[in-house]
Amino acid sequence: MSWWLLVTPVIGALAGWILAALLVQWVLVRGIPRRQQQLAVWAGEKSLSLLPLEEIKVRLLHPDNVQKILPEAEVHIDEFLRHKLVKSMPVVGMFVGDKTIQQLKGLFMAELEQLFPVIMHNYLGNLEKDLAIGQMVSQKIAAVPAADIISAIKTMLKKEIFFVKLSAALLGLFIGLVQLLILLLQKP
Numbered sequence: 001m002s003w004w005l006l007v008t009p010v011i012g013a014l015a016g017w018i019l020a021a022l023l024v025q026w027v028l029v030r031g032i033p034r035r036q037q038q039l040a041v042w043a044g045e046k047s048l049s050l051l052p053l054e055e056i057k058v059r060l061l062h063p064d065n066v067q068k069i070l071p072e073a074e075v076h077i078d079e080f081l082r083h084k085l086v087k088s089m090p091v092v093g094m095f096v097g098d099k100t101i102q103q104l105k106g107l108f109m110a111e112l113e114q115l116f117p118v119i120m121h122n123y124l125g126n127l128e129k130d131l132a133i134g135q136m137v138s139q140k141i142a143a144v145p146a147a148d149i150i151s152a153i154k155t156m157l158k159k160e161i162f163f164v165k166l167s168a169a170l171l172g173l174f175i176g177l178v179q180l181l182i183l184l185l186q187k188p
């Protein structure tokens with residue numbers, strides 16, 4: 001028996017590995033750029049289900065979140081009443097003391113506590129239409145260089161790609177062994 005016959009399974013395994021590596025590379029390098037726009041549109045359509053604006057709206061309008069906004073508003077109202085109002089209307093400043101400022105601030109804060117949820121609800125109601133989130137996501141994905149997507153896929157699917165190559169190599173080895181067996185059985 002010739003020694004080169006024993007190399008047949010090794011050649012088969014090597015051919016399987018190389019073929020799988022080339023096929024994976026071809027699918028990534030040729031497929032991703034061709035399908036990137038389609039992927040971007042799909043992601044844009046799915047983004048609305050992944051980013052539920054109704055849930056976001058409910059969370060933003062929760063009374064606890066409104067209460068988090070009010071201290072900042074109170075600082076600005078205090079600044080307005082103590083400085084900007086007096087500067088804009090000096091005559092009013094002569095008649096408005098600290099007690100009046102505190103009363104006005106209390107009235108404004110009570111009104112803002114009622115007004116913020118209404119304003120936010122109206123604003124958030126139009127947010128989905130105004131932002132066009134799906135379109136924005138599609139444009140962002142379409143703008144990502146294909147090489148970056150390919151690199152990310154290779155990194156994320158490193159084990160799976162190795163398994164495909166290994167499976168192809170084992171299949172090539174098996175085919176090589178079958179060929180060797182057939183050749184050995186044909187020898188007189």
